[in-house]
Amino acid sequence: xxxxxxxxxxxxxxxxxxxxxxxxxxxxxxxxxxxxxxxxxxxxxxxxxxxxxxxxxxxxxxxxxxxxxxxxxxxxxxxxxxxxxxxxxxxxxxxxxxxxxxxxxxxxxxxxxxxxxxxxxxxxxxxxxxxxxxxxxxxxxxxxxxxxxxxxxxxxxxxxxxxxxxxxxxxxxxxxxxxxxxxxxxxxxxxxxxxxxxxxxxxxxxxxxxxxxxxxxxxxxxxxxxxxxxxxxxxxxxxxxxxxxxxxxxxxxxxxxxxxxxxxxxxxxxxxxxxxxxxxxxxxxxxxxxx
Amino acid sequence: xxxxxxxxxxxxxxxxxxxxxxxxxxxxxxxxxxxxxxxxxxxxxxxxxxxxxxxxxxxxxxxxxxxxxxxxxxxxxxxxxxxxxxxxxxxxxxxxxxxxxxxxxxxxxxxxxxxxxxxxxxxxxxxxxxxxxxxxxxxxxxxxxxxxxxxxxxxxxxxxxxxxxxxxxxxxxxxxxxxxxxxxxxxxxxxxxxxxxxxxxxxxxxxxxxxxxxxxxxxxxxxxxxxxxxxxxxxxxxxxxxxxxxxxxxxxxxxxxxxxxxxxxxxxxxxxxxxxxxxxxxxxxxxxxxxxxxxxxxxxxxxxxxxxxxxxxxxxxxxxxxxxxxxxxxxxxxxxxxxxxxxxxxxxxxx
Amino acid sequence: xxxxxxxxxxxxxxxxxxxxxxxxxxxxxxxxxxxxxxxxxxxxxxxxxxxxxxxxxxxxxxxxxxxxxxxxxxxxxxxxxxxxxxxxxxxxxxxxxxxxxxxxxxxxxxxxxxxxxxxxxxxxxxxxxxxxxxxxxxxxxxxxxxxxxxxxxxxxxxxxxxxxxxxxxxxxxxxxxxxxxxxxxxxxxxxxxxxxxxxxxxxxxxxxxxxxxxxxxxxxxxxxxxxxxxxxxxxxxxxxxxxxxxxxxxxxxxx
Numbered sequence: 001x002x003x004x005x006x007x008x009x010x011x012x013x014x015x016x017x018x019x020x021x022x023x024x025x026x027x028x029x030x031x032x033x034x035x036x037x038x039x040x041x042x043x044x045x046x047x048x049x050x051x052x053x054x055x056x057x058x059x060x061x062x063x064x065x066x067x068x069x070x071x072x073x074x075x076x077x078x079x080x081x082x083x084x085x086x087x088x089x090x091x092x093x094x095x096x097x098x099x100x101x102x103x104x105x106x107x108x109x110x111x112x113x114x115x116x117x118x119x120x121x122x123x124x125x126x127x128x129x130x131x132x133x134x135x136x137x138x139x140x141x142x143x144x145x146x147x148x149x150x151x152x153x154x155x156x157x158x159x160x161x162x163x164x165x166x167x168x169x170x171x172x173x174x175x176x177x178x179x180x181x182x183x184x185x186x187x188x189x190x191x192x193x194x195x196x197x198x199x200x201x202x203x204x205x206x207x208x209x210x211x212x213x214x215x216x217x218x219x220x221x222x223x224x225x226x227x228x229x230x231x232x233x234x235x236x237x238x239x240x241x242x243x244x245x246x247x248x249x250x251x252x253x254x255x256x257x258x259x260x261x262x263x264x265x266x267x268x269x270x271x272x273x274x275x276x277x278x279x280x281x282x283x284x285x286x287x288x289x290x291x
Numbered sequence: 292x293x294x295x296x297x298x299x300x301x302x303x304x305x306x307x308x309x310x311x312x313x314x315x316x317x318x319x320x321x322x323x324x325x326x327x328x329x330x331x332x333x334x335x336x337x338x339x340x341x342x343x344x345x346x347x348x349x350x351x352x353x354x355x356x357x358x359x360x361x362x363x364x365x366x367x368x369x370x371x372x373x374x375x376x377x378x379x380x381x382x383x384x385x386x387x388x389x390x391x392x393x394x395x396x397x398x399x400x401x402x403x404x405x406x407x408x409x410x411x412x413x414x415x416x417x418x419x420x421x422x423x424x425x426x427x428x429x430x431x432x433x434x435x436x437x438x439x440x441x442x443x444x445x446x447x448x449x450x451x452x453x454x455x456x457x458x459x460x461x462x463x464x465x466x467x468x469x470x471x472x473x474x475x476x477x478x479x480x481x482x483x484x485x486x487x488x489x490x491x492x493x494x495x496x497x498x499x500x501x502x503x504x505x506x507x508x509x510x511x512x513x514x515x516x517x518x519x520x521x522x523x524x525x526x527x528x529x530x531x532x533x534x535x536x537x538x539x540x541x542x543x544x545x546x547x548x549x550x551x552x553x554x555x556x557x558x559x560x561x562x563x564x565x566x567x568x569x570x571x572x573x574x575x576x577x578x579x580x581x582x583x584x585x586x587x588x589x590x591x592x593x594x595x596x597x598x599x600x601x602x603x604x605x606x607x608x609x610x611x612x613x614x615x616x617x618x619x620x621x622x623x624x625x626x627x628x629x630x631x632x633x634x635x636x637x638x639x640x641x642x
Numbered sequence: 643x644x645x646x647x648x649x650x651x652x653x654x655x656x657x658x659x660x661x662x663x664x665x666x667x668x669x670x671x672x673x674x675x676x677x678x679x680x681x682x683x684x685x686x687x688x689x690x691x692x693x694x695x696x697x698x699x700x701x702x703x704x705x706x707x708x709x710x711x712x713x714x715x716x717x718x719x720x721x722x723x724x725x726x727x728x729x730x731x732x733x734x735x736x737x738x739x740x741x742x743x744x745x746x747x748x749x750x751x752x753x754x755x756x757x758x759x760x761x762x763x764x765x766x767x768x769x770x771x772x773x774x775x776x777x778x779x780x781x782x783x784x785x786x787x788x789x790x791x792x793x794x795x796x797x798x799x800x801x802x803x804x805x806x807x808x809x810x811x812x813x814x815x816x817x818x819x820x821x822x823x824x825x826x827x828x829x830x831x832x833x834x835x836x837x838x839x840x841x842x843x844x845x846x847x848x849x850x851x852x853x854x855x856x857x858x859x860x861x862x863x864x865x866x867x868x869x870x871x872x873x874x875x876x877x878x879x880x881x882x883x884x885x886x887x888x889x890x891x892x893x894x895x896x897x
Contacts, residue, residue, distance in 0.1 A: 034419025183758035
């Protein structure tokens with residue numbers, strides 16, 4: 001049954017998109033920053049897993065144990081130094097700076113590692129799949145990624161709603177000045193949000209590197225998908241991002257069913273339709289898409 | 292904007308003028324520049340001519356991007372969509388038998404027609420969301436073109452209609468096409484910014500809320516600028532197709548165009564006409580000097596743009612203007628109090 | 643009575659502002675203002691709309707940088723300290739418009755206020771004593787509360803940080819007189835702990851009723867300083883509006 005296959009494959013890739021997107025969503029929610037280099041950070045994480053982690057005598061399968069905390073630290077530092085300076089100017093500057101960073105990162109990767117496709121090597125695990133019936137195959141990797149995505153989103157949600165740091169992040173997202181008046185160092189809170197964003201997108205990058213071949217320009221298309229997932233699901237809602245990712249995945253599988261060339265286009269079409277009909281997304285708060 | 296307080300005595304007559312020097316100089320200068328660049332194929336070496344060709348293509352794009360972002364406040368990372376559409380419209384008309392050079396204005400018109408309805412969707416967004424949406428649209432345009440076999444699909448196609456010219460004739464004609472289009476675009480931009488539309492744009496650039504409340508038609512102005520920018524980038528794509536002349540989606544719709552036009556405007560100075568010119572010059576100097584080092588020119592260009600955005604947001608031209616108060620292509624107004632006896636000018640630049 | 647900024651230079655001065663000048667863009671919002679707030683005092687800053695009162699408070703809180711002048715707190719110069727550092731030192735501002743966190747519950751709002759609290763008499767339990775209705779509405783989303791309730795939450799949020807100086811910016815704005823009364827009722831309690839209160843009020847009569855001293859601003863400059871008892875209605879009217887009004891009986895209530 002092709003319909004079931006479309007839905008299942010769509011849901012599986014949707015989990016991946018959601019993992020990609022939650023950092024983007026967080027950075028926008030907290031700092032009102034759209035990090036155009038978001039996708040490229042994931043790609044850098046994937047390259048780190050392939051080239052740098054083996055130097056530490058760690059198998060690429062366990063790369064995330066090293067890469068994720070490292071990227072959390074990098075995220076905090078980049079936010080406190082470069083991005084904060086851009087934010088202090090105005091949103092315009094922040095957009096231009098993150099775009100500039102994106103281009104610089106992509107071209108640096110191109111220079112250092114060339115345009116050849118790479119893959120995170122986890123041996124035979126990557127090919128294992130679970131046969132549901134004669135038509136439907138569920139790849140083990142994508143199932144694990146979906147599971148990880150749900151876990152990460154759940155953990156993030158709990159963190160934000162139950163812990164005092166999470167509460168602070170929500171307060172700063174709501175009203176930065178009022179939070180300052182409560183003694184919150186908003187720049188530090190921004191740093192923490194960026195750290196979380198970088199860590200989750202690094203995880204997504206490694207997952208990406210495991211499932212597909214990647215090259216320096218892969219960041220762009222993933223930013224696009226992450227962004228579409230956030231907008232479709234609704235800004236400001238983490239679970240909405242998961243739903244958005246799944247819907248995007250399903251739409252893409254649907255398009256691919258007719259013609260492989262239509263895959264991305266079908267996703268773009270859904271995105272544009274949501275934009276036209278319900279700009280705040282499915283579960284969006286009444287936060288406008290205007291800055 | 293530099294401002295010093297006007298002298299206390301309001302009895303001094305206030306002078307409102309458009310520039311620090313007489314418009315005659317601008318006119319003469321323009322004629323000289325036009326003559327020089329038109330004669331370039333016969334004056335300069337052919338390698339220079341082809342560099343100039345590429346320079347003008349980028350200049351068109353940067354000027355348009357600057358109009359969009361620096362004046363109307365819309366940051367787009369999707370103008371490469373119009374570059375590609377312009378290139379492919381030219382290809383289409385050429386396939387249908389039109390001379391590619393004649394096809395240029397038609398390609399421009401096609402881009403304008405496509406840009407207009409897009410604004411109704413796009414303008415629901417602002418800021419970062421607007422920017423990414425422009426990219427989604429550009430990406431979609433490329434994906435759509437990829438499915439059209441007539442236009443060569445993913446592999447690309449040679450632009451027909453150029454084979455009857457000798458190589459040097461072709462180079463000359465291509466160069467002249469890019470120069471004339473660039474000249475028209477620059478002159479048009481200059482007049483737009485000098486006009487009332489330009490005043491609205493400047494006020495948009497400086498303070499949107501104030502602009503709205505003073506009655507300026509913000510949305511229709513934005514729409515007009517978006518269409519103009521789309522048409523302008525289409526023109527760039529059109530002459531790009533002619534100069535290549537192998538038209539390929541990955542090249543015509545490349546995000547690198549977005550990067551280059553953006554960085555050139557940022558480094559040169561946004562919100563000015565001279566800025567993109569300077570930015571493009573710097574770009575080509577960088578590109579020519581780092582020719583053999585792959586993508587390093589773009590890495591450095593991007594890094595410089597990031598540094599300038601944070602530490603010198605008015606760009607290089609902004610720096611020059613702040614220190615010398617010199618306007619090459621004046622579009623603003625100067626209000627000054629001039630006294631007959633002393634030549635001391637206390638003025639407030641508003642532009 | 644001419645503006646005498648050296649009044650009340652008592653030994654228990656908590657906050658002192660000297661020759662503060664603050665610009666809002668090109669507008670001079672606060673022009674060479676000096677004032678002092680001591681322990682257990684209530685200093686009311688009155689003035690018309692746009693007189694610079696809010697800007698003054700926000701600058702003291704650290705949200706604006708002054709062009710010149712100093713802000714001293716308990717003997718230390720805090721002029722260049724960040725806003726969050728001042729809160730941790732002991733200055734809390736209840737901002738104009740309340741500025742609660744809309745996606746947080748009442749209790750969460752208070753908890754955020756308390757996350758860097760100093761030692762002191764005010765904790766969540768104490769705030770629930772001051773405003774008993776809060777206990778039942780702890781998990782309520784604050785954006786659904788009435789104006790008066792929100793104002794109370796905003797004050798509670800500032801109190802749980804245990805400030806030594808509490809600043810209130812236009813707490814009566816948009817509230818019914820009865821509600822304003824209940825809000826102002828807690829001030830004596832606060833002051834009894836030795837906390838200094840600096841409040842901004844457009845409603846002159848309200849300000850005068852609760853103040854130990856009054857400081858009037860006109861277009862950013864100090865126009866009058868004194869105690870409510872020693873100032874006449876005419877003097878206040880003159881200082882508030884900057885001109886003699888045709889003689890009207892009673893106090894100069896702004897429209």
